[in-house]
Each structure stands twice: as C-alpha cells, then as structure tokens.
Amino acid sequence: MSAGAGVLALALTGCGADDGTTDDQGGKAGSSASVDRALALTDDEQSMDAGNSLDVDVLDNDSVTLENGDRAALLHTYDPAELTVRIDTEPENGSASVSGTTVTYTARDGYAGEDSLTYEVLVKGTEVPAATAVVRITVTAAASDTSPNPASNVSGSAPGSADSAPAAYYENCDAARAAGAAPVEEGDPGYAPHLDRDGDGVGCEPWGESSSSADSADSSDSSDGSGASGSGGGGSVSYANCTAVRNAGAAPIRTGDPGYGRHLDRDGDGVGCE
DSSP: OOHHHHHHHHHHHHTOOOSOOBOTTSOBOOSSOOOOOEEEOOOEEEEEETTSEEEEEGGGGOEEEOTTSOEEEHHHHSOGGGEEEEEEEOOSSEEEEEETTEEEEEEOTTOOEEEEEEEEEEETTSOOOOEEEEEEEEEEOOOOOOSOOHHHHHHSOOTTSGGGSOSOOOSSHHHHHHTTOOSEETTSTTOOGGGOTTOSSEESOTTSOOOOHHHHHHGGGGGTTOOEEEOTTTOOEEESSHHHHHHTTOOSEETTSTTOOGGGOTTOSSEEOO
C-alpha cells in the first residue's frame, strides 16, 4: 500500500459512523436524557372542634420526584428555608394563614361542617415547577350541655322548694311575737291557721292567745262561756285562758283583778288578755 493510501485509510477509520451525538463544543452528549425534578404533594384531611384553631404541617407527607425517577421526602430533599408555602385558595367558611411550613386554619364563628383550602409550594431559586395540594377539614360542633343550668335553679322553683312553702314558720304566737312578726296577717310569711284562732285573717293579735299546748287544750271551752269557775268556798276566780276571760267579760284583766294569772299576761306588763 502506498503512503497516500495508508493515510486515507486511517482518516476513514477515525471518521467511522457511531450512535453518539456531539454537543455544541464538539463533545459527546450522554446516551440517555434525564427526567425533570418535580414536586409530588399529597392532600391532607384533618378534623377539629368548633371555636378552636387547627395547625397543619402540610409538608410532612409531601415528596419530590428526583431526576433518576426515585421519590424522596420533600423535607429530606430541601431545607424548609428553601421552600415557599402560600395559600392558593382560601377556605369558604373560615380563614387560613401560613407560618413557615405550617398552615393555620380557623373556622368562622358558629360554623360546623366541611371546609377546604389549597396551598402551593415553590422551591426557591430553581426551575422546579410549583405544585398544589388540598387540605380538607371537618369542623365538629361543640357538644351541647344537657345538664341543668345552675343559674336557672336560682330563679326557677322545683316541687317542694322554698317557693311552695312559707318562708317562715311559727309554732305558736309566742314564737311569732319573739320574731317581731305579730300580728301576722294572711299572706305574710309564716301565717298559718293555727295562729289565727278566730279565722279573721289576722293571727296573734295583741289581745289574742298564743297557740301553746295549754291554750289548745282548753280552746274547746270557748263556745260555752264556762271557762271561769269558782273555787270551793273561797269565792276566788280563775281563768284557764283568755277566751274564758273574754267570755266572762273580764278582759283585759290586770294585776290584782280576780282571776289574773301570769299565764294570761304573756308580755308581763301587768295587763292580760289585751
């Protein structure tokens, strides 16, 4: 082979065809093209009680698809400072705000039911496309308080309560007088028929007897006027109670009068059965 033919053959060998391509600088490009990195966000579902706020760390379950096709956790791939989170669609029944990578949702007053919002994530300083995801929220109404309202028990009256009974009770007129309540009229606290012997609606009048056991025991004598009796041979008079004194026409009866006794003078002023 001549020298010229050898040089030609060498040149042809160096220019043999292959499957590679060259770049703009004449270099050979890779044999396979890489995929674009992309965010892969996951929707969130949360529940909360009405009247409270809800904090959602929305990026905890989000990921990113790498150039080799593998997936990695978003917060393992990027530092939170490299990411921007913003509200893309506001909730219809409340409000939402963002602090770092946390979304805070607050339902409007009195609302209970379903609500949702959309957030967007952007990787700062890169050409990675922004992506969005939805947070769905169930707002549960506060449980109604079925227990009685303590305040209502103050104004309301239950059967057998103090409203259905007298505010005061006097065993007899002595007790009524000691309490400064005599005379006690019908409708007054503590009025009762046993204090109103004559049934005129006024009990424990200044001239009336008390409802002590002695008076009660002898009250049956009031109808026959026989309450006064003479002692044998002495001619002295005694009265069992003020009813007998009145029936005898001796009321009021004073100290020194025939038949006067301390049991007839309850207030000890020297005048009985006023």
